[in-house]
Amino acid sequence: xxxxxxxxxxxxxxxxxxxxxxxxxxxxxxxxxxxxxxxxxxxxxxxxxxxxxxxxxxxxxxxxxxxxxxxxxxxxxxxxxxxxxxxxxxxxxxxxxxxxxxxxxxxxxxxxxxxxxxxxxxxxxxxxxxxxxxxxxxxxxxxxxxxxxxxxxxxxxxxxxxxxxxxxxxxxxxxxxxxxxxxxxxxxxxxxxxxxxxxxxxxxxxxxxxxxxxxxxxxxxxxxxxxxxxxxxxxxxxxxxxxxxxxxxxxxxxxxxxxxx
Amino acid sequence: xxxxxxxxxxxxxxxxxxxxxxxxxxxxxxxxxxxxxxxxxxxxxxxxxxxxxxxxxxxxxxxxxxxxxxxxxxxxxxxxxxxxxxxxxxxxxxxxxxxxxxxxxxxxxxxxxxxxxxxxxxxxxxxxxxxxxxxxxxxxxxxxxxxxxxxxxxxxxxxxxxxxxxxxxxxxxxxxxxxxxxxxxxxxxxxxxxxxxxxxxxxxxxxxxxxxxxxxxxxxxxxxxxxxxxxxxxxxxxxxxxxxxxxxxxxxxxxxxxxxxxxxxxxxxxxxxxxxxxxxxxxxxxxxxxxxxxxxxxxxxxxxxxxxxxxxxxxxxxxxxxxxxxxxxxxxxxxxxxxxxxxxxxxxxxxxxxxxxxxxxxxxxxxxxxxxxxxxxxxxxxxxxxxxxxxxxxxxxxxxxxxxxxxx
Numbered sequence: 039x040x041x042x043x044x045x046x047x048x049x050x051x052x053x054x055x056x057x058x059x060x061x062x063x064x065x066x067x068x069x070x071x072x073x074x075x076x077x078x079x080x081x082x083x084x085x086x087x088x089x090x091x092x093x094x095x096x097x098x099x100x101x102x103x104x105x106x107x108x109x110x111x112x113x114x115x116x117x118x119x120x121x122x123x124x125x126x127x128x129x130x131x132x133x134x135x136x137x138x139x140x141x142x143x144x145x146x147x148x149x150x151x152x153x154x155x156x157x158x159x160x161x162x163x164x165x166x167x168x169x170x171x172x173x174x175x176x177x178x179x180x181x182x183x184x185x186x187x188x189x190x191x192x193x194x195x196x197x198x199x200x201x202x203x204x205x206x207x208x209x210x211x212x213x214x215x216x217x218x219x220x221x222x223x224x225x226x227x228x229x230x231x232x233x234x235x236x237x238x239x240x241x242x243x244x245x246x247x248x249x250x251x252x253x254x255x256x257x258x259x260x261x262x263x264x265x266x267x268x269x270x271x272x273x274x275x276x277x278x279x280x281x282x283x284x285x286x287x288x289x290x291x292x293x294x295x296x297x298x299x
Numbered sequence: 300x301x302x303x304x305x306x307x308x309x310x311x312x313x314x315x316x317x318x319x320x321x322x323x324x325x326x327x328x329x330x331x332x333x334x335x336x337x338x339x340x341x342x343x344x345x346x347x348x349x350x351x352x353x354x355x356x357x358x359x360x361x362x363x364x365x366x367x368x369x370x371x372x373x374x375x376x377x378x379x380x381x382x383x384x385x386x387x388x389x390x391x392x393x394x395x396x397x398x399x400x401x402x403x404x405x406x407x408x409x410x411x412x413x414x415x416x417x418x419x420x421x422x423x424x425x426x427x428x429x430x431x432x433x434x435x436x437x438x439x440x441x442x443x444x445x446x447x448x449x450x451x452x453x454x455x456x457x458x459x460x461x462x463x464x465x466x467x468x469x470x471x472x473x474x475x476x477x478x479x480x481x482x483x484x485x486x487x488x489x490x491x492x493x494x495x496x497x498x499x500x501x502x503x504x505x506x507x508x509x510x511x512x513x514x515x516x517x518x519x520x521x522x523x524x525x526x527x528x529x530x531x532x533x534x535x536x537x538x539x540x541x542x543x544x545x546x547x548x549x550x551x552x553x554x555x556x557x558x559x560x561x562x563x564x565x566x567x568x569x570x571x572x573x574x575x576x577x578x579x580x581x582x583x584x585x586x587x588x589x590x591x592x593x594x595x596x597x598x599x600x601x602x603x604x605x606x607x608x609x610x611x612x613x614x615x616x617x618x619x620x621x622x623x624x625x626x627x628x629x630x631x632x633x634x635x636x637x638x639x640x641x642x643x644x645x646x647x648x649x650x651x652x653x654x655x656x657x658x659x660x661x662x663x664x665x666x667x668x669x670x671x672x673x674x675x676x677x678x679x680x681x682x683x684x685x686x687x688x689x690x691x692x693x694x695x696x697x698x699x700x701x702x703x704x705x706x707x
Contacts, residue, residue, distance in 0.1 A: 067589040069592060077589065079589060081588060088360075089355070089359055090352075090355060093355075155395055242384065247346055247402050258348070258378035259349065259350060259352070260350075261560060262352060264352050266589075
């Protein structure tokens with residue numbers, strides 16, 4: 039009972055900000071001090087699905103691809119790094135953790151501007167790969183820290199047991215380590231996905247307009263003062279993020295996440 | 300002997316290479332049909348402020364399919380928050396030595412960024428005089444010849460024209476003040492009901508220039524060489540007027556709206572009674588979109604309001620210059636200008652001179668439905684003031700910051 043009440047309070051707090059967003063998206067005339075729109079309309083949606091439809095669809099696909107690639111690469115880097123940091127003690131570990139944290143501490147603008155020149159020289163600015171790389175600078179540290187927490191509670195004896203029963207190293211990784219840390223992997227992937235999903239400035243600078251993600255369109259429209267259109271695009275923006283959250287929700291409270299929270 | 304000949308051959312070869320690469324306005328040698336032929340199949344990435352749904356709809360819903368159909372060009376709009384971001388990017392590319400194959404093919408640029416781009420050599424061209432439709436543009440007009448006092452010199456092609464209008468709700472304000480002086484008096488009598496965007500926002504900055512013209516009592520004299528003494532007196536009077544006005548503004552002048560969009564939201568929400576716009580038809584469009592009540596109207600000051608032209612330009616390292624030129628030419632075609640002027644599409648005023656069009660096109664422009672809040676053409680045209688040179692603009696913006704904003 040108590041749990042259900044808590045759950046609904048959390049749900050209300052999460053969902054409440056979306057109420058005005060939904061109202062704006064379906065309004066046609068709404069002036070202060072009216073509590074509800076004077077007139078409802080679908081102008082914003084006809085913009086989203088009509089005139090801007092192809093552009094928004096293209097950006098949506100681009101956003102999903104970039105965020106998915108970033109999430110996969112962050113996990114691929116985060117799992118081994120987190121394992122090393124969580125299980126072993128070595129010299130310079132504190133220093134290393136600060137270095138790992140740097141991309142989060144240094145303002146994203148500086149990171150993107152500084153790396154832009156390098157990516158230009160390497161010839162990968164304004165490419166899909168370049169954008170994924172710049173997103174990784176923001177996402178990888180989070181994946182490393184999540185996996186670090188997971189591995190600091192990880193019992194190596196399970197692996198020893200498997201090995202003593204004759205399992206190969208590959209088998210140990212896929213049958214023991216990954217299943218045991220799976221909730222952590224899902225959370226690390228989710229963090230990376232969401233962070234990449236909401237990147238604006240770095241995508242703009244590195245993507246150079248060749249890689250147009252949803253936030254690029256959204257930020258441009260936010261300044262327009264056209265609240266219905268901005269609200270409708272925001273809803274399109276937030277639904278995939280909520281879907282990613284919902285898909286991974288059952289792992290968020292998992293017991294195996296103990297080291298992280 | 301052999302060596303020397305070889306060396307000479309090398310020099311001939313080297314100078315040939317140098318000439319062919321160090322001659323970027325190769326387009327000069329091309330005729331327009333050749334340019335059109337090269338443009339076919341190119342993808343033109345057009346970077347522009349993406350904040351106007353009506354502009355976006357015009358570009359993506361009309362211009363893009365039309366240039367595909369007519370010229371086989373793929374027009375791709377790249378919306379940005381501020382074109383200054385793009386100028387910054389070009390500057391970085393120039394420093395990194397990226398002289399070709401750039402992502403930006405065309406940009407919708409404003410006077411101040413044009414000035415920056417021109418002075419740093421970030422622009423391709425001159426190309427404007429190559430465009431066949433340029434004959435429809437009246438280049439004799441000072442507002443076309445100069446973009447905020449910076450000579451255009453063929454580095455930009457015009458796209459539309461603008462004139463400042465004041466916006467009000469006739470239901471709330473039945474008799475709006477008709478001169479700058481009367482508006483300032485009105486603001487003092489109605490504390491908290493008037494404000495203007497803070498310069499260097501374009502619209503806020505142009506409002507300050509109107510006050511400057513009012514304080515100076517003359518307009519034409521500023522077009523010539525700058526008379527320091529005269530300027531100091533007029534600028535001083537401007538700052539004093541605005542500083543004394545500040546306590547009567549919205550939020551006692553402690554905060555200013557950041558741009559005309561915020562200001563128009565304040566008008567729509569009933570917090571202030573006037574908005575300012577560079578676009579004479581914007582209020583009508585906003586009524587159609589439900590963003591303004593139907594009783595909203597516009598007016599221009601009896602002494603006139605500042606008018607200017609907005610342009611598109613091509614960056615120095617654009618990959619698809621031919622495509623960009625064909626698009627720029629299409630944008631000033633009678634067809635594209637008519638569509639743009641249609642209030643149900645965008646309602647932006649034409650950059651071409653209507654009198655230079657064929658009679659059939661002139662009639663179509665005359666038949667366009669005018670929005671409820673848009674003033675008739677003759678009223679607007681009789682009351683146009685020129686922009687002062689950008690030197691004055693920049694000094695006024697700095698002076699406002701120093702004397703009005705910080706000098707409180």
